[in-house]
Amino acid sequence: MSIKQELKNLVAQIQKTPSDLKLRRDYANLLLENGYFEECLQEYKQLINIFKEDAELFYNIGIAYERLKQLKPAEQAYKKAIKLDPADSDFHYNLGYLYDQQNRINEAIQEYHKVIELNNQDQNACFNLAYLYSSFNQSEKAIKYYLAAIELNNEDVYAHFDLAYEYKKQGDTDKALKKYMDVIRISPDYSWAYYNIASIFYEKGNVDEALSYIKKSIELNSKDIQAIKSFTNLAISQNKPDFALNTLENVVMKNPEDGNIHFYIAQVYRILKEYDDALFHLNKALELKDNLNISQVKIIEEISEIKDFNK
Numbered sequence: 001m002s003i004k005q006e007l008k009n010l011v012a013q014i015q016k017t018p019s020d021l022k023l024r025r026d027y028a029n030l031l032l033e034n035g036y037f038e039e040c041l042q043e044y045k046q047l048i049n050i051f052k053e054d055a056e057l058f059y060n061i062g063i064a065y066e067r068l069k070q071l072k073p074a075e076q077a078y079k080k081a082i083k084l085d086p087a088d089s090d091f092h093y094n095l096g097y098l099y100d101q102q103n104r105i106n107e108a109i110q111e112y113h114k115v116i117e118l119n120n121q122d123q124n125a126c127f128n129l130a131y132l133y134s135s136f137n138q139s140e141k142a143i144k145y146y147l148a149a150i151e152l153n154n155e156d157v158y159a160h161f162d163l164a165y166e167y168k169k170q171g172d173t174d175k176a177l178k179k180y181m182d183v184i185r186i187s188p189d190y191s192w193a194y195y196n197i198a199s200i201f202y203e204k205g206n207v208d209e210a211l212s213y214i215k216k217s218i219e220l221n222s223k224d225i226q227a228i229k230s231f232t233n234l235a236i237s238q239n240k241p242d243f244a245l246n247t248l249e250n251v252v253m254k255n256p257e258d259g260n261i262h263f264y265i266a267q268v269y270r271i272l273k274e275y276d277d278a279l280f281h282l283n284k285a286l287e288l289k290d291n292l293n294i295s296q297v298k299i300i301e302e303i304s305e306i307k308d309f310n311k
Helices: 003-016 021-033 037-048 055-067 071-084 089-101 105-118 123-135 139-152 157-169 173-186 191-203 207-220 225-237 241-254 259-271 275-287 296-309
Strands: none
Touching: 003 021, 021 037, 021 055, 037 055, 055 071, 055 089, 071 089, 089 105, 089 123, 105 123, 123 139, 123 157, 139 157, 157 173, 157 191, 173 191, 191 207, 191 225, 207 225, 207 241, 225 241, 225 259, 241 259, 259 275, 259 296, 275 296
């Protein structure tokens, strides 16, 4: 049965027995669950005239207002729900998340802490707390709550990724590397994790590993120009232009209209002294100036240098 038909059936039943308040509540809840926020508010407002101390009704009203981007009445409804039932962790979570959206960070942190006091199994509250502490550069607290989030859900790829970032920020590259490895175990297509792993290996002096991981990063995300630039420069610095060229040619096949990739391919051809190919790709980069982050003046200068050299 479709949702519209189910709603229609409930309306018909309510018309037959308008005093059946359970039916009216079921109808309002179904409206809320399926995105009929204005309609459900009308029903809930009628219900709270009867059930003035029903915390769940106020909580649902808060959800409806929040979905309608009416944050002030949503906040008032959540606070009313909490006043009626301060022990419900969901009420505190939604109020905390509402504060979070408004960048009212200290208030959000307070509510998330209340959630965890009431329910230490709330993984979302742990993760959100960690993220907020990280944004305030309070790494120790961020790490504490990322670890708590991971303990509750070891497959949370974002918690592992953000925890790795905190470890790296603290200079603990070994722990950071381990966490990034957990990320690609959980999500093998997470390109940023490969890029960050490459950066750590490079810092440790393991250039071959760095090249391998950054290559994987751009294979997964051929639009990451920063990664492509880093890969090209690193491969050239290690005297591996053929390795770079093979990878970049595969990348440009996926994004033939990206002038940046043509520019970096041209850099490799210059190293290989294959100037005709370098000129082709430099000119191609200029043609694709709408998809180009590199200065056109720089490209024109390189074209002139190659032509002067070949006179």
